[in-house]
Amino acid sequence: MAFSDSSGQDMMSEINVTPLVDVMLVLLVVFIITAPLLAPQSLKINLPKTTAVARDDKPQPVRLTIDAQGNIAMNESHMSDEGLSETLKQRAVDPLFQLQIEADKKVPYGRVAELMAIAQRAGVAKLSFVTIAAH
Numbered sequence: 503m504a505f506s507d508s509s510g511q512d513m514m515s516e517i518n519v520t521p522l523v524d525v526m527l528v529l530l531v532v533f534i535i536t537a538p539l540l541a542p543q544s545l546k547i548n549l550p551k552t553t554a555v556a557r558d559d560k561p562q563p564v565r566l567t568i569d570a571q572g573n574i575a576m577n578e579s580h581m582s583d584e585g586l587s588e589t590l591k592q593r594a595v596d597p598l599f600q601l602q603i604e605a606d607k608k609v610p611y612g613r614v615a616e617l618m619a620i621a622q623r624a625g626v627a628k629l630s631f632v633t634i635a636a637h
């Protein structure tokens with residue numbers, strides 16, 4: 503509803519709510535972010551204190567080296583794909599066993615994928631690739 507004054511210009515009687523909505527949305531975001539941070543302090547509890555326990559068992563990484571011709575060696579000992587499969591089946595029962603693959607950059611990806619599949623079938627759960635960082 504608009505009222506007119508003596509000059510003949512119409513005055514606007516509606517309230518612009520856009521700035522009000524913007525402020526309310528900002529406040530909502532602030533409360534959403536800060537609410538989880540306040541919850542732990544609102545509970546008055548005393549948590550028990552313990553000493554840190556150092557683990558004596560370290561992962562046992564084993565290096566699988568693949569040369570440019572696709573030949574493999576585990577810890578400097580050359581072997582065939584079948585020998586690799588048997589060795590990995592025996593070693594993969596240890597939960598700390600980790601296989602690190604070092605492949606020459608000229609090795610086709612298919613060969614690396616074959617060896618990864620052998621490791622997976624043998625039950626190897628931890629597998630990583632060793633690379634050299636470029637400077």
